[in-house]
Amino acid sequence: xxxxxxxxxxxxxxxxxxxxxxxxxxxxxxxxxxxxxxxxxxxxxxxxxxxxxxxxxxxxxxxxxxxxxxxxxxxxxxxxxxxxxxxxxxxxxxxxxxxxxxxxxxxxxxxxxxxxxxxxxxxxxxxxxxxxxxxxxxxxxxxxxxxxxxxxxxxxxxxxxxxxxxxxxxxxxxxxxxxxxxxxxxxxxxxxxxxxxxxxxxxxxxxxxxxxxxxxxxxxxxxxxxxxxxxxxxxxxxxxxxxxxxxxxxxxxxxxxxxxxxxxxxxxxxxxxxxxxxxxxxxxxxxxxxx
Amino acid sequence: xxxxxxxxxxxxxxxxxxxxxxxxxxxxxxxxxxxxxxxxxxxxxxxxxxxxxxxxxxxxxxxxxxxxxxxxxxxxxxxxxxxxxxxxxxxxxxxxxxxxxxxxxxxxxxxxxxxxxxxxxxxxxxxxxxxxxxxxxxxxxxxxxxxxxxxxxxxxxxxxxxxxxxxxxxxxxxxxxxxxxxxxxxxxxxxxxxxxxxxxxxxxxxxxxxxxxxxxxxxxxxxxxxxxxxxxxxxxxxxxxxxxxxxxxxxxxxxxxxxxxxxxxxxxxxxxxxxxxxxxxxxxxxxxxxx
Numbered sequence: 001x002x003x004x005x006x007x008x009x010x011x012x013x014x015x016x017x018x019x020x021x022x023x024x025x026x027x028x029x030x031x032x033x034x035x036x037x038x039x040x041x042x043x044x045x046x047x048x049x050x051x052x053x054x055x056x057x058x059x060x061x062x063x064x065x066x067x068x069x070x071x072x073x074x075x076x077x078x079x080x081x082x083x084x085x086x087x088x089x090x091x092x093x094x095x096x097x098x099x100x101x102x103x104x105x106x107x108x109x110x111x112x113x114x115x116x117x118x119x120x121x122x123x124x125x126x127x128x129x130x131x132x133x134x135x136x137x138x139x140x141x142x143x144x145x146x147x148x149x150x151x152x153x154x155x156x157x158x159x160x161x162x163x164x165x166x167x168x169x170x171x172x173x174x175x176x177x178x179x180x181x182x183x184x185x186x187x188x189x190x191x192x193x194x195x196x197x198x199x200x201x202x203x204x205x206x207x208x209x210x211x212x213x214x215x216x217x218x219x220x221x222x223x224x225x226x227x228x229x230x231x232x233x234x235x236x237x238x239x240x241x242x243x244x245x246x247x248x249x250x251x252x253x254x255x256x257x258x259x260x261x262x263x264x265x266x267x268x269x270x271x272x273x274x275x276x277x278x279x280x281x282x283x284x285x286x287x288x289x290x291x
Numbered sequence: 292x293x294x295x296x297x298x299x300x301x302x303x304x305x306x307x308x309x310x311x312x313x314x315x316x317x318x319x320x321x322x323x324x325x326x327x328x329x330x331x332x333x334x335x336x337x338x339x340x341x342x343x344x345x346x347x348x349x350x351x352x353x354x355x356x357x358x359x360x361x362x363x364x365x366x367x368x369x370x371x372x373x374x375x376x377x378x379x380x381x382x383x384x385x386x387x388x389x390x391x392x393x394x395x396x397x398x399x400x401x402x403x404x405x406x407x408x409x410x411x412x413x414x415x416x417x418x419x420x421x422x423x424x425x426x427x428x429x430x431x432x433x434x435x436x437x438x439x440x441x442x443x444x445x446x447x448x449x450x451x452x453x454x455x456x457x458x459x460x461x462x463x464x465x466x467x468x469x470x471x472x473x474x475x476x477x478x479x480x481x482x483x484x485x486x487x488x489x490x491x492x493x494x495x496x497x498x499x500x501x502x503x504x505x506x507x508x509x510x511x512x513x514x515x516x517x518x519x520x521x522x523x524x525x526x527x528x529x530x531x532x533x534x535x536x537x538x539x540x541x542x543x544x545x546x547x548x549x550x551x552x553x554x555x556x557x558x559x560x561x562x563x564x565x566x567x568x569x570x571x572x573x574x575x576x577x578x579x580x581x582x
Contacts (some may be wrong), residue, residue: 011459019310039438106421106455114395131399131456139459164397165422168302168428 001083003090007098007107007139012092013140014052015275022049026142028133030138031055032072032187033081036177040146041085043174052140053082054091064231072190079132091140098135108165110157113254117153117273118284121245129154132162137167145169148175150151150184152286154272168256170221175286178204184285191281195240200278202236207272207287209233210249214261214270214291222249222259229272237278245282292374294381298389298430301382303313305343305432313340317433317460317541319424323363323478324347327468331437332376334465335509338525343431344373345382348431351395352419382431389426399425399456401448404545408444409563409575412536421447421452441467441475443562443577447545467576469495475576482572486531491569493527496576498563500524501540505561505582513540513550520563528569536566536573543579555582 004010011269017024027040040252044051055078062068082090106228108130113119127134133247137145141146147155158169181201186201191261192200219225252259252269264270271288295301315471316339318331330350335342346369353359366383373381399421404410428436438446450462465473472492474480480544483491501520510516521538542548543560555561562579 005459011457015309015459018306019312020312104397104455106401106452108397108456110397122421135455135457138459139457161397164296164426165399167303167428168429168432170304271409 001089003079003092005097006092009092009268010052010089010139011141013089014139015178018048018141020069022141023144024048024050024052024140025109026136026140027051027053028136028145028147029053029055030057030071030187031188032044032074032080033078034185034187034189035060036062036150036174036185038081039177040148041082041087043142043172044146045086045171048144052089052091052142053087054136054140054273056086056091056123056132056136057094058128059099060132061125063122063124065104066122067188067191070112070191072187081179083156088130088165091136093133094130098132104150105144107160110161110164110190112160113153113156116247116250116254117248118275119153121275126154130274133158134161134165134167137169142146142169144172146172146174146176148165148176149288150186150285152273182208185281186283187281188281193280196278196281199237199240200283202233202284203274204214204231205251206230206233206247207269207285210247210272211287211289214249214287220261222257222261225249225261233276237276241277241279245277261291266291292370292378292381293482294370294383296384296388298384301343301380301430301556302432304380305430307393308341309432314435315339315341315343315431315433316524317427317431317436317488318342318344318435319427319438320344320346321348321362321478322369323365323481324369325476325478325480326558327439327441327465327476329372329376329466330441331465332378334375334463335435335437336377338463339346339435342377343380343382343433344378345384345427345431347384347389347423347427348383349419349423350386350390351423352416354413354415357413358479358482360484361375363478372410377552383428388390395422399452401452401455403451404444404447407541408537408539410444410568412566417445417448421448424449425452425458427458428460431458432475435463435466439465439467440579441565441576443546443579473499477574478573479572479574487569487572490531491574493524494565494567494574495578496527497521497524497538498565498576501563502578502580505540506580508552511552513548516540516552524565524567527565532568534568536568538565539563552582556582 025044182204183201206229213225268291273286274285316335473495475494478485500523504516564577566575
């Protein structure tokens with residue numbers, strides 16, 4: 001396994017690999033690798049000749065009051081994991097290498113899937129994401145790139161960017177990986193206290209609860225199902241400080257669906273999205289299903 | 292010479308060429324090819340194994356009141372020129388191929404070199420340019436791309452975009468090519484009436500006039516030199532309807548320079564920029580020199 005810190009080196013390596021007909025699979029990460037990353041890396045390992053993992057905590061996608069500084073950076077542990085998973089190259093640039101002027105003058109703005117869900121509460125976040133992903137795509141030059149479905153809005157935005165800007169890269173979505181109690185793996189789970197961790201699985205349970213309310217036509221209204229699921233979640237989290245930032249239902253394309261469940265066409269793919277603060281830790285999750 | 296209309300075909304061809312160690316030079320155009328394009332193509336021909344010319348009148352970079360519809364599209368003539376100049380591939384996509392939804396949801400925004408010169412008068416233009424150039428780079432996958440210095444602000448913006456988004460492409464600026472009377476070649480010159488064409492060379496002459504005023508310290512103030520050069524240009528264009536949209540002096544990095552010529556450090560590269568309407572035709576030009 002080689003650790004590459006320079007953009008130009010990574011580009012030359014990828015050029016050479018492509019010349020030799022190697023198929024390059026790319027897993028962009030912010031490090032603090034956990035089981036979900038490992039599942040993604042393993043999928044990439046199976047489907048490509050070469051696997052490149054990038055580790056870069058991208059300052060551009062953090063708001064001024066967000067956790068950029070405290071975001072975990074266990075680089076040695078991360079590199080051990082990559083080695084063990086037979087990653088070929090870890091692209092691990094400095095902030096200065098990625099943003100020599102401390103910031104970018106150029107931004108990639110995807111104007112779809114915006115103004116809702118995380119974008120409503122994290123202005124600038126997705127612009128930072130699409131910009132750094134465009135950079136990484138131009139640096140790693142992969143054939144395929146892997147993104148987890150936990151960050152579903154991000155996945156949709158990246159898919160849109162790839163189509164609109166004609167990146168010749170296949171985006172592979174990877175289903176969310178969960179702990180036994182249903183908590184989606186996230187590097188931010190590390191922030192949770194033991195007490196908080198004990199109840200955090202209820203975020204996922206509330207998504208399932210909401211899904212069942214909808215599927216069983218317990219109420220006619222999506223809004224009512226959401227309300228009930230939020231009540232359920234508040235109850236399950238009552239022992240810890242918490243707040244629900246959003247709890248919403250969209251279709252698979254992040255379009256609004258009819259509030260009257262009976263009026264939603266059969267076989268429509270719905271997706272329930274939640275962002276929840278447990279203590280000071282913001283966790284997100286989502287669950288897709290067909291009506 | 293092959294004419295390619297499909298994005299995916301162009302991408303496969305470029306992949307194959309790169310695998311075979313061919314160096315690809317790319318000349319993006321909006322067609323209506325003239326001597327300046329030919330000079331650019333010839334430079335690309337000399338410096339690369341493969342030359343790709345794109346012909347695409349990009350709707351995204353025209354304002355609602357601009358000349359998108361009437362922009363000349365002499366495609367057969369353009370293809371003849373490309374053939375004669377030994378171009379290998381002409382990428383000639385439809386608007387639908389480039390913008391299947393009639394518009395783009397994704398934009399590349401370069402936030403430097405903005406709010407001045409053409410950007411002040413053509414809002415959205417450079418966003419349309421950087422977006423389509425990013426698309427074309429991902430489609431043609433060139434090693435080098437050629438841009439004329441006549442569109443100097445565009446050149447600076449593209450250079451900035453390439454650095455910021457880490458496109459692995461060398462941008463080659465090509466000096467402005469002029470008619471005998473100094474008029475910079477432009478597809479829009481076709482719009483000029485004979486009478487207008489006769490005096491249009493004075494735009495360039497006014498740039499030279501301004502440069503000499505500055506170099507000869509005729510006045511101490513850049514502003515005064517500009518004023519005098521504008522007076523000169525108005526006089527020379529007095530027989531035709533005209534207006535000067537802007538006439539300005541910046542340094543080579545499009546930064547403002549000290550108005551007091553004596554206070555500008557020696558060897559500073561200055562550049563004079565003008566945009567002039569002759570009749571309804573908007574023409575731009577610029578001239579660089581060292582103080």
